[in-house]
Amino acid sequence: MTEKELLFNSGVLTERCPGAELPPRELWEKKKNGLVVIECPQRIPCNPCASSCPTGAIRPFKDINDTPAIDYEKCIGCAKCVAQCPGLACFVVDLTYGEADEALVKLPFEMLPVPVEGTSVDCLNRVGEAVAKGKVLHVTEPLRDKTRVVHVVVPRDRVMDIRAVRVVK
Amino acid sequence: MRETEVLVIGGGPAGLSAAVEAASHGCDVTLVDSDLALGGQLVKQTHKFFGSEAEYAGTRGIKIAKILFEELEAAKDRVTVLSNTTANGFYPDDGVVALVKDEEEYIRLRPKKTIVATGAMERLLPFPNNDAPGVYGAGAIQTLMNVYGVFPGERVLMIGAGNIGLIVSYQLMQAGVEIAGIVEFMPKVGGYWVHAAKVRRLGVPIYLRHTITDAIVEKGVVAGAHIQRVDEKGRPTEEIRKIDCDTICMAVGLIPTAEILWQAGCKMTYVPELCGHVPQRNAFMQTTNPNFWVAGDASGIEEASAAMVEGRISGISIARALGRIQGEAFQERYLELWQRLSNLRAGEVGAKIRSGLEKCSNCGCDWGEEA
Ligand SMILES: Cc1cc2nc3c(=O)[nH]c(=O)nc-3n(C[C@H](O)[C@H](O)[C@H](O)COP(=O)(O)OP(=O)(O)OC[C@H]3O[C@@H](n4cnc5c(N)ncnc54)[C@H](O)[C@@H]3O)c2cc1C
Numbered sequence: 001m002t003e004k005e006l007l008f009n010s011g012v013l014t015e016r017c018p019g020a021e022l023p024p025r026e027l028w029e030k031k032k033n034g035l036v037v038i039e040c041p042q043r044i045p046c047n048p049c050a051s052s053c054p055t056g057a058i059r060p061f062k063d064i065n066d067t068p069a070i071d072y073e074k075c076i077g078c079a080k081c082v083a084q085c086p087g088l089a090c091f092v093v094d095l096t097y098g099e100a101d102e103a104l105v106k107l108p109f110e111m112l113p114v115p116v117e118g119t120s121v122d123c124l125n126r127v128g129e130a131v132a133k134g135k136v137l138h139v140t141e142p143l144r145d146k147t148r149v150v151h152v153v154v155p156r157d158r159v160m161d162i163r164a165v166r167v168v169k
Numbered sequence: 170m171r172e173t174e175v176l177v178i179g180g181g182p183a184g185l186s187a188a189v190e191a192a193s194h195g196c197d198v199t200l201v202d203s204d205l206a207l208g209g210q211l212v213k214q215t216h217k218f219f220g221s222e223a224e225y226a227g228t229r230g231i232k233i234a235k236i237l238f239e240e241l242e243a244a245k246d247r248v249t250v251l252s253n254t255t256a257n258g259f260y261p262d263d264g265v266v267a268l269v270k271d272e273e274e275y276i277r278l279r280p281k282k283t284i285v286a287t288g289a290m291e292r293l294l295p296f297p298n299n300d301a302p303g304v305y306g307a308g309a310i311q312t313l314m315n316v317y318g319v320f321p322g323e324r325v326l327m328i329g330a331g332n333i334g335l336i337v338s339y340q341l342m343q344a345g346v347e348i349a350g351i352v353e354f355m356p357k358v359g360g361y362w363v364h365a366a367k368v369r370r371l372g373v374p375i376y377l378r379h380t381i382t383d384a385i386v387e388k389g390v391v392a393g394a395h396i397q398r399v400d401e402k403g404r405p406t407e408e409i410r411k412i413d414c415d416t417i418c419m420a421v422g423l424i425p426t427a428e429i430l431w432q433a434g435c436k437m438t439y440v441p442e443l444c445g446h447v448p449q450r451n452a453f454m455q456t457t458n459p460n461f462w463v464a465g466d467a468s469g470i471e472e473a474s475a476a477m478v479e480g481r482i483s484g485i486s487i488a489r490a491l492g493r494i495q496g497e498a499f500q501e502r503y504l505e506l507w508q509r510l511s512n513l514r515a516g517e518v519g520a521k522i523r524s525g526l527e528k529c530s531n532c533g534c535d536w537g538e539e540a
Contacts, residue, residue, distance in 0.1 A: 001356055001401070009357035010330075010375040011365025042362040043517050045474075046219040048227035064221050065516025084227050086217035087363030111343055111371075128372025145229070147217070164370040 012126045017041050019067025023075075033077035034094025034104060038068045039163075040087060052084040079106045079149050083142040093159050103156040104137065107165060109148040115139055115167050123154055124164040132158045134165060173199040173249070175487055176266060176280035178256040178429060181209020183465025183476035184286035185237040190484025191284075192247040194493045199278065200241075200248055201268060203255035207241075208234040209288055211473060213311040215343070216336055219361065223509055224474035233473070251276075259283075259432040264460070266429075282460050282487045285430055286480060289423035289444075289466040294328060298384035299417075303391025307337045307420035314344050322416030326394050327351040328381050332360035334420030338368050341418075349414040350374045352381055352396050354403065361518075382409065384417055391415055423470045430467070433458045442525025443469025451531045452507070453486035454479055462487060469529070471522055478510045 001009075008014045016022060019042070023035040036057065038049065043065045050058045050068060057074035058081060081090040088108040097104035105123075115121050115136045122130040134152040141148050154162050177188045180202035188200045206212065214230025225233045241248060254270040266283065268276040291306040293299070303322065305313075307329075313319040325346055327338045330353035338348045348368065356378050358365040365375060378399050385393035394417055398408040424445040431437060435448040435456040447469045448456040455462050462483035465476035485502055488494045494502075514522050 006356060006377055010377055011358060011362055011369040039366065040363055044219060044361050045513050045516055045518060046226060047221055051222050052227065063515060064512055086219050086227055087361060088367050089363045124370055124372065126366065126370050128370055
């Protein structure tokens with residue numbers, strides 16, 4: 001078993017695969033409000049992302065064990081799945097936001113303290129390293145169930161790495 | 170001597186579902202649980218559950234417990250609830266179950282039919298100093314933290330990267346506890362990959378192919394641990410690492426709680442995939458003792474989603490055995506439940522469960538057979 005396989009086996013995405021694909025670049029660049037990025041590479045019996053998707057962009061599962069497949073044309077970046085997914089595996093990345101070197105990431109958040117709008121937070125990669133500073137634009141609680149969705153403005157060249165934020169004490 | 174039509178032992182998701190289902194078909198039910206409050210594992214589960222929407226996926230465990238309590242409340246005319254009441258033994262000679270209520274009152278109860286939904290016990294690991302203050306099972310940590318609001322420690326080393334180890338680590342972090350790392354013997358996490366990703370991105374290391382060798386004790390309490398890398402064959406290597414922590418949490422598996430089933434003379438089989446000795450059962454969750462049914466983790470370690478459906482299946486099957494429902498009405502509901510259960514077990518993750526069930530089920534649906 002290689003180091004890369006071991007890294008993946010410990011819960012770190014090492015390459016794109018079914019259930020963890022990226023939107024087509026061209027559509028992504030121009031889609032206002034962003035597109036969903038899901039990182040759920042393992043077949044497990046779980047379907048709330050698909051059943052909560054208001055536009056059917058996350059295609060209805062044939063088998064509850066399916067990994068999510070996405071019709072990006074239909075995705076409106078609403079981040080409902082971000083709030084719903086029990087595995088916190090859904091994110092929305094909006095490449096149309098802000099200046100040319102900025103982008104907006106919508107992330108699930110279930111820790112305390114909750115980030116405050118307008119403040120700066122540490123942006124963490126898939127192994128928890130702080131790779132950039134981000135600015136909190138909005139904090140919403142779509143399902144009123146304590147899972148927040150944090151909208152954070154990040155350096156555009158970091159959108160593929162940033163998957164969590166940490167409040168700076 | 171008290172009597173009841175249906176006794177449900179255990180008020181977790183399996184027992185609650187069984188009680189509600191049996192009551193909904195007109196059975197009189199007594200539900201006992203040894204804990205102060207009902208809910209079993211659900212009351213400790215602050216995370217959102219996996220599974221299908223029909224089984225409340227995407228809803229937190231504590232919320233699922235509330236939904237089941239509401240159903241129970243609606244059925245209260247038919248269900249007597251005795252909490253802080255332990256079923257201590259079954260006496261086959263006269264069919265009496267001995268209950269101890271509030272640790273003082275002794276009750277003899279004779280049920281017509283019994284559903285055993287007693288859940289599971291934790292496995293523990295042998296290692297030097299595992300008896301030192303600061304070494305816990307994951308269940309104890311969850312009870313302290315999520316039921317009583319007690320901070321278990323400052324910095325925890327988790328042993329086991331199954332779903333329980335991963336989820337409890339996440340819950341500890343939510344409570345403000347630092348996780349020193351998660352140690353796993355196998356070359357991959359045993360729990361869902363997404364649960365691992367969730368803690369990894371918050372900076373928690375997962376030491377695959379590692380085991381704990383001993384707890385370091387200073388002034389009588391845990392002050393750290395040594396962990397050791399194992400090779401591809403699981404043999405210890407020279408590579409040993411010291412971890413600073415004040416708490417060690419073991420999440421290395423569960424064992425079905427099946428004493429009452431043994432006492433009832435049910436045929437028991439050791440099934441590694443289901444994590445211990447489990448009763449032989451038919452497709453209605455009835456054991457080889459025709460008056461005993463089983464549901465949930467007591468029938469094999471699985472998930473709350475499956476436990477709830479199994480509870481319902483045993484509940485409706487007992488209602489049929491008592492003559493409260495039959496024919497098409499039974500078949501329709503039963504088949505719907507069976508389908509839900511099969512769906513939950515259909516995929517790769519369910520393969521282990523399916524292979525385990527083959528060793529202990531007689532799955533022929535014999536519609537003519539009256540229990
Ligand atoms: C950390 C963790 C996370 C989990 N996450 C999920 C998840 O995301 N999704 C999911 O579907 N499942 C999950 N589970 C699994 C789920 O909690 C269990 O499978 C489920 O609770 C089993 O239900 P049960 O009713 O069989 O047993 P339990 O919930 O264990 O309930 C058994 C009850 O029986 C009582 N009892 C035992 N013996 C006696 C006796 N002799 N007399 C009277 N009462 C007795 C106990 O007090 C207890 O209340 C998780 C479990 C853990 C520990």
